[in-house]
Amino acid sequence: MKIEKIGEFGLIDLLKRRTFSQDKRVLVSVGDDAAVIKSCKDKLLIFTTDTMVEKVHFDLRYSTFKQVGWKAMVANLSDIAAMGGLPTFALVTIGLSKSMSVKNVLSIYDGITAVGKRYKCSVIGGDTVFSPQGVFVSIALLGEVEKKFLVKRSGAKSGDLICVTGDLGEAQAGLEFLKKNPRKKSPLVRKHLNPVPRINEARALVRNLKISSMIDISDGLSSELFHLTEESNLGAVIYQDKIPISSKCIKAGSFLGKSPLLWALSSGEEYELLFTLSRKELPSLEKVERKIKLSLIGEIVSKKEGVVLQQRSGKMRKLTKTGFKHF
Amino acid sequence: MKIEKIGEFGLIDLLKRRTFSQDKRVLVSVGDDAAVIKSCKDKLLIFTTDTMVEKVHFDLRYSTFKQVGWKAMVANLSDIAAMGGLPTFALVTIGLSKSMSVKNVLSIYDGITAVGKRYKCSVIGGDTVFSPQGVFVSIALLGEVEKKFLVKRSGAKSGDLICVTGDLGEAQAGLEFLKKNPRKKSPLVRKHLNPVPRINEARALVRNLKISSMIDISDGLSSELFHLTEESNLGAVIYQDKIPISSKCIKAGSFLGKSPLLWALSSGEEYELLFTLSRKELPSLEKVERKIKLSLIGEIVSKKEGVVLQQRSGKMRKLTKTGFKHF
Numbered sequence: 001m002k003i004e005k006i007g008e009f010g011l012i013d014l015l016k017r018r019t020f021s022q023d024k025r026v027l028v029s030v031g032d033d034a035a036v037i038k039s040c041k042d043k044l045l046i047f048t049t050d051t052m053v054e055k056v057h058f059d060l061r062y063s064t065f066k067q068v069g070w071k072a073m074v075a076n077l078s079d080i081a082a083m084g085g086l087p088t089f090a091l092v093t094i095g096l097s098k099s100m101s102v103k104n105v106l107s108i109y110d111g112i113t114a115v116g117k118r119y120k121c122s123v124i125g126g127d128t129v130f131s132p133q134g135v136f137v138s139i140a141l142l143g144e145v146e147k148k149f150l151v152k153r154s155g156a157k158s159g160d161l162i163c164v165t166g167d168l169g170e171a172q173a174g175l176e177f178l179k180k181n182p183r184k185k186s187p188l189v190r191k192h193l194n195p196v197p198r199i200n201e202a203r204a205l206v207r208n209l210k211i212s213s214m215i216d217i218s219d220g221l222s223s224e225l226f227h228l229t230e231e232s233n234l235g236a237v238i239y240q241d242k243i244p245i246s247s248k249c250i251k252a253g254s255f256l257g258k259s260p261l262l263w264a265l266s267s268g269e270e271y272e273l274l275f276t277l278s279r280k281e282l283p284s285l286e287k288v289e290r291k292i293k294l295s296l297i298g299e300i301v302s303k304k305e306g307v308v309l310q311q312r313s314g315k316m317r318k319l320t321k322t323g324f325k326h327f
Numbered sequence: 328m329k330i331e332k333i334g335e336f337g338l339i340d341l342l343k344r345r346t347f348s349q350d351k352r353v354l355v356s357v358g359d360d361a362a363v364i365k366s367c368k369d370k371l372l373i374f375t376t377d378t379m380v381e382k383v384h385f386d387l388r389y390s391t392f393k394q395v396g397w398k399a400m401v402a403n404l405s406d407i408a409a410m411g412g413l414p415t416f417a418l419v420t421i422g423l424s425k426s427m428s429v430k431n432v433l434s435i436y437d438g439i440t441a442v443g444k445r446y447k448c449s450v451i452g453g454d455t456v457f458s459p460q461g462v463f464v465s466i467a468l469l470g471e472v473e474k475k476f477l478v479k480r481s482g483a484k485s486g487d488l489i490c491v492t493g494d495l496g497e498a499q500a501g502l503e504f505l506k507k508n509p510r511k512k513s514p515l516v517r518k519h520l521n522p523v524p525r526i527n528e529a530r531a532l533v534r535n536l537k538i539s540s541m542i543d544i545s546d547g548l549s550s551e552l553f554h555l556t557e558e559s560n561l562g563a564v565i566y567q568d569k570i571p572i573s574s575k576c577i578k579a580g581s582f583l584g585k586s587p588l589l590w591a592l593s594s595g596e597e598y599e600l601l602f603t604l605s606r607k608e609l610p611s612l613e614k615v616e617r618k619i620k621l622s623l624i625g626e627i628v629s630k631k632e633g634v635v636l637q638q639r640s641g642k643m644r645k646l647t648k649t650g651f652k653h654f
Contacts, residue, residue, distance in 0.1 A: 003432050004425040008455055011432065019436045021449030026416070035451040037416060037469075040367035049418040049467050051456045089353070089364060091376040093465055098331040105330050105338065109346045122348030124362040128335055129378045133460030138420055140376050140467030142364075 031231070032153045033082035033216055034143070044150055046085045046143035050075040054134035062178045065104045067193045069111025071269075072137040075218065077119055077197035078271040082216040083152070084206035085145030086199065087121035093138040095131030108137060119199045149206040151275070154231035155213040160276040162236060162298040163285070165201045167246040168221055169263030171270045176256055188252055195271045201292045202273060208288050214275040220266040222319045224274050225307050235305040238298030238319075240312050265309075266322040276300055358558070359480045360409035360543055361470070371477055373412045373470035377402040381461035389505045392431045394520045396438025398596075399464040402545065404446055404524035405598040409543040410479070411533035412472030413526065414448035420465040422458030435464060446526045476533040478602070481558035482540040487603040489563060489625040490612070492528045494573040495548055496590030498597050503583055515579055522598045528619045529600060535615050541602035547593040549646045551601050552634050562632040565625030565646075567639050592636075592646065603627055 003011065012030060020030045027044065028036035034048035052058055052072045063071070073090070080087045092112055096105055113123055121141070174192030198216070205211050213232065215224045221243075229236050245260045253260035277285065288294065298310075308316045330338065339357060347357045354371065355363035361375035379385055379399045390398075400417070407414045419439055423432055440450055448468070501519030525543070532538050540559065542551045548570075556563050572587045580587035604612065615621065625637075636644045 001429045002425065003423055003427045003429055006429060011429070011455055014429070014433065015436060018433070019440055019450050021451060023416075023449050023451070026449070026451050029451040030453075035416070035418065037451075045372075045469075047416065047418060047451070047467075047469060049420055049452070049454050049465075051420050051422070051454050051465065053422060053456050053458055055459055056457045089350075089362070089374065091362065091374060091467060093376055093378050095378070095380060095463065096330055098329065100330045102328045102330055102333060102338070102341070106341065106345070109342060113346055122350050122353070123346050124348060124350070124353050124356040124364075124374070125376070126357075127376050127378050127465075128338055129380050129463075130383045131380055131463070132382055136422065136456075136458070136463070138376075138378065138454075138465045140374075140418060142372075142374060 027150070028152055033079040036083060036145070036150060039144065042147045044145050044147055046080050046083050046145055048076055048079040049138065049140040050079065051136060051138040053136045062182055063193055065107035066111035066114070068135070068137060069108035070115050070194055072139055073112045073115045074195050074197045074271055076139045076141040077115065077121065077199060078216040078218065080141060080143035081197050081199045081202035082214050082273060083143070083145055084149045084202055084211065084214065085143040086203065087119055087141055087143040089142045090116060090121055090123045091140045092123050092126035093129065095129050095136040097132070097135065098130060100135070112139070115197070119197065151206060151211045151214040153213055153215050153228055156228060156232040156234055156276040156300045157212060157278070158234055158300055158302055160212050160278055160300040161282070161296055162238060162274070162276050162300060163294050163296050164221070164244065164272055164274050165198050166272040166293055167244045167249065168217070168270055168272060169245055169249045169260050169267045171195065172263045172267030173249050173252045173260070176258065177252055180256065187248055192269070195269065197271055198273045204288055204292055205273070205275065209277055209281050209284050212276045212278060214273055217270040217272045217274055219268050220322060221274065222265040223321045225319065226321050228274065228276070229300070229307055233303055235301045235303050236298055236307045237301050237305065237310055239310045242295060242297045244295040265319065354477070355479055360406040363410060363472070363477060366471065369474045371472050371474055373407050373410050373472055375403055375406040376465065376467040377406065378463060378465040380463045389509055390520055392434035393438035393441070395462070395464060396435035397442050397521055399466055400439045400442045401522050401524045401598055403466045403468040404442065404448065404526060405543040405545065407468060407470035408524050408526045408529035409541050409600060410470070410472055411476045411529055411538070411541065412470040413530065414446055414468055414470040416469045417443060417448055417450045418467045419450050419453035420456065422456050422463040424459070424462065425457060427462070439466070442524070446524065478533060478538045478541040480540055480542050480555055483555060483559040483561055483603040483627045484539060484605070485561055485627055485629055487539050487605055487627040488609070488623055489565060489601070489603050489627060490621050490623050491548070491571065491599055491601050492525050493599040493620055494571045494576065495544070495597055495599060496572055496576045496587050496594045498522060499590045499594030500576050500579045500587070503585065504579055507583065514575055519596070522596060524598055525600045531615055531619055532600070532602065536604055536608050536611050539603045539605060541600055544597040544599045544601055546595050548601065549592040550648045552646065553648050555601065555603070556627070556634055560630055562628045562630050563625055563634045564628050564632065564637055566637045569622060569624045571622040
C-alpha cells in the first residue's frame with residue numbers, strides 16, 4: 001500500500017503502536033505538539049522538531065531565504081507555546097544544493113536567529129547536508145515548562161469554553177494574495193511569510209488561567225478542533241459569528257472571490273493558539289483579554305454531537321478535517 | 328560565492344561568529360560532536376542531530392530501508408558516545424515520497440528502533456514530511472552525561488597518547504565491495520550498512536580512564552585527527568604499523584586493488600572512537616584493553632610538527648584532511 005493512501009495521520013497511528021516508547025520519564029509523546037520529559041524538580045523538558053521542504057512548505061518565488069528560516073523556526077517555537085512553555089535551545093539542519101550562494105545560506109540562518117532571539121532561544125549547533133533536489137530546513141527545539149503550567153492536547157471537558165488567539169484565515173489569504181501578486185507587501189502577506197509564535201500569549205494564558213487543553217493552529221482551525229476533541233473523546237460547537245476574521249481578510253476575500261470563513265476554518269500555518277478552559281474561568285479570561293487578543297468561539301460538547309459550526313442563521317453544519325494533508 | 332567553494336567546514340566557521348550563541352548554560356556548542364547543556368545537579372544534557380539524504384549518504388541499490396534507518400540512528404548515537412554519554416530520547420523526521428510503500432516507511436522506523444533499543448534510546452516523536460525528490464532521515468537525539476565523565480574534542484595535551492577503538496577502513500572497504508557485488512554479504516559490508524555505535528566502549532573509557540579528548544570517526548581517521556589537534560592547537564604523529572587494519576580488510580584491498588592503509592585513513596562512517604589520554608593512564612588502559620578492542624596508534628605533539636604518519640620505514644609523511652566533504 002502506498003503511503004499517500006493512509007496519509008500522515010494514518011502513518012502516525014501505525015507508528016504509535018510499533019515505534020513510540022512508553023518510558024515513565026516521558027509525560028507526553030507522539031500525538032501532541034511536542035514531547036515532554038521529566039527534568040529537574042518542578043521543571044519539565046519540552047522536545048520538538050519541525051521540517052520545511054522547498055516546493056512543499058515554501059516556494060522561493062514568494063519567500064526570501066530569510067523568511068524561510070524565520071517560518072521554520074516559528075513552526076517549532078509555536079509547538080513549545082502550545083505546551084505552555086518557553087523555548088531554550090535549537091539545533092538547525094539545512095539541506096543545501098552545491099550551487100547555492102553563501103549569502104542565501106546565511107540568510108536562512110539569519111531568519112532563524114532573528115525570531116529565535118526575540119524569544120530567547122539560541123541556536124547551539126546542527127547539521128548541514130547536501131540535498132540534490134531542493135532546500136529543506138529541519139529544526140529540533142528544546143524548551144521548558146513548569147509542571148503546573150504544562151498544557152496538553154488532551155484535558156478538555158464537556159462544557160468547557162473554546163477560545164482562540166488573534167485573527168484567523170490571514171495566512172491562507174496572504175498566500176492566495178501572493179500567488180496573484182508575487183511582490184505585493186501587505187499585512188496578510190506578512191502573516192503568511194513572517195508569522196509570530198504565540199509564546200508570550202501562551203505564557204499569559206498559563207500564568208493567569210487554568211487552561212484545560214491547547215494546540216497550535218498549524219493545519220487549520222477545523223482540523224485542530226478534531227485533534228483536540230479526539231484526544232478527549234468529545235465534540236465541539238463553534239459559532240460562525242464569533243470566529244475572529246479581520247476586516248482586511250474580509251476585504252481580501254471579496255477581492256479574490258474567496259470565502260473568508262472557509263479560510264478561517266482551513267488556513268494552516270496560522271500559529272495562533274486554540275485552547276479550552278472551564279466556564280468558571282470566565283472572569284479571569286476577561287482580565288487576560290485586556291492584554292492579548294482572544295476570542296471565545298464555542299464550547300466543548302459530548303462526542304455524539306460531533307464537531308459542528310453554528311451558522312448565523314442558527315443552522316448547524318458538520319465540520320470536516322479540511323486541514324492540509326502532507327501525502 | 329557558491330557554498331561548494333567554502334564547503335561544510337567553511338560554512339561552520341562563518342556561522343560560529345554570527346549564528347551560534349554563547350549562553351552560559353551551554354558548555355559545548357558548535358564544533359564538537361554534540362551540544363552540551365547544564366541540567367540537574369551533576370548531570371549534563373547532550374543534544375545532537377544528524378541527517379542522511381538519499382544519493383548523498385545512502386544508496387537504495389545497496390541499502391535496505393531498515394539499514395537506512397539503522398545507520399541514521401547510529402550516526403546520532405555515535406555523537407553521544409563521543410561525549411562520553413548515554414542516549415535517552417529521539418525525535419525522528421522522515422522525508423518521504425508519496426509513492427513509497429507503507430512497508431518501506433515502517434522499515435526505516437524499524438531500523439531506527441532496532442538499534443535504539445539496544446542502547447535504551449526511545450523514539451518519542453518527530454515529523455513526517457513529503458519530499459518530492461528522494462528520501463531523507465533526520466534524527467535529533469538527547470542524551471546525558473555525568474559532569475565528571477564529559478569528554479570534549481578539545482583537551483588533548485602534548486605528549487598524550489592517541490588511541491582508537493575497533494578496526495579501521497572496513498566501512499569504506501565494505502562500500503567498495505558492495506559497488507562491485509551489490510548483493511554480497513560479508514562482515515565488511517555489515518560494517519558499512521549496519522555499523523555499531525561505540526556507546527558501551529565510550530562508557531568503559533570514561534569510567535576507567537581520564538580521557539583528555541575524544542571524537543567519533545565519521546569523516547575518516549585523518550580528518551578527525553585534524554579536528555582533534557586543531558581544537559587544542561597541537562599536532563599528532565601516528566604510526567603506520569599500529570593502525571588497526573583487520574586481515575579481512577587487507578584481503579579485500581588486494582582483491583579490489585586498493586590500499587587498506589588509505590581506507591583506514593580516509594574511511595568515513597566508521598563510528599569508531601578516536602581519543603587521547605595522558606601517558607600516566609597506560610597501566611589502566613591495559614586493563615580496559617582486556618574488555619574492549621583498543622589500539623594505541625600515536626601521540627600528540629606540538630603544532631609545528633604537524634599531523635604526520637610515521638611509515639614502516641621510519642619515514643614521516645604529512646597527512647591531509649582526506650575526509651568526506653559534503654559540498
